Amino acid sequence: MNDQITGAVYVLGGAAALWSLVLLVRDEVAQDRTFALLALTELVLLVQLVVGCVLLAGTDRDVAGVLFVSYLVGIALALPIGAFWSLAERSRSGTGVLVVAALTVIALEVRLVDIWSTTGTAGA
Amino acid sequence: MRDLSSGPGRTLVFVYGVFAVAATGRSAIQLGTEAGNAPVAYSLSLVAAVIYLVATTCLLLGGPRAWRVAVVACGVELVGVIAVGVLSYVDPALFPDKTVWSHFGQGYAFLPLVLPFLGLAWLRTTRPTRPATPPPTPPTPPTAHRAV
Numbered sequence: 001m002n003d004q005i006t007g008a009v010y011v012l013g014g015a016a017a018l019w020s021l022v023l024l025v026r027d028e029v030a031q032d033r034t035f036a037l038l039a040l041t042e043l044v045l046l047v048q049l050v051v052g053c054v055l056l057a058g059t060d061r062d063v064a065g066v067l068f069v070s071y072l073v074g075i076a077l078a079l080p081i082g083a084f085w086s087l088a089e090r091s092r093s094g095t096g097v098l099v100v101a102a103l104t105v106i107a108l109e110v111r112l113v114d115i116w117s118t119t120g121t122a123g124a
Numbered sequence: 125m126r127d128l129s130s131g132p133g134r135t136l137v138f139v140y141g142v143f144a145v146a147a148t149g150r151s152a153i154q155l156g157t158e159a160g161n162a163p164v165a166y167s168l169s170l171v172a173a174v175i176y177l178v179a180t181t182c183l184l185l186g187g188p189r190a191w192r193v194a195v196v197a198c199g200v201e202l203v204g205v206i207a208v209g210v211l212s213y214v215d216p217a218l219f220p221d222k223t224v225w226s227h228f229g230q231g232y233a234f235l236p237l238v239l240p241f242l243g244l245a246w247l248r249t250t251r252p253t254r255p256a257t258p259p260p261t262p263p264t265p266p267t268a269h270r271a272v
Contacts (some may be wrong), residue, residue, distance in 0.1 A: 065155055074145065083139060089134050096135035104142050107233070 017102035202240035
């Protein structure tokens, strides 16, 4: 996997999770700046989706392809769904959704890197 | 009665949704590509996936009936994660590959163990009110099992 992209996902996802968590603790509602950070993270995830597919197509290693692509897609869906679900209720719980969504991205990224570096059937 | 998917329920629905997707995807890939390797573990993945899907759907739907089904789903989930968790330590041979529930959900930061408690707690605060019988509430309603 591309280390720059992976690093960016961790940093941006971590920042988004932390920011949302601070808002959650303070009982404040996420504003445009938070959503801008989420959008930036999402942009990197979309780039990752494309780059990941290209890398998968080009590699000679026996990566679990279906699993890998399903994670690439899944991780790109978490933030948009979370953001809309959160926006439907501008409350503390809505902010909680953002925290969970950002943490989901980080968890999925860990697995994604894991799947990429594991070859053979052990990856499932 | 409060809406099941508003307030804390909103966060809960999202978490349940993530697990529904994760468990469904996992079982689909496991059963689709290597069903013979660990049939017990993979079937349990499928069971877990269905439970999470049912719970998510019920929380989204709301209403007394969905509430009752959700209680059953969370109850099954709780029994499942504990039973599979214990079994995976006692008899690891049963689970050559992981499931959502093996080792009490270790691969998922133990969230599968915490989630049913959160779910049941939320359902308790949102239990449908019956106008005739003002409730000193017992922990689980006796009618829960008839709903399925």
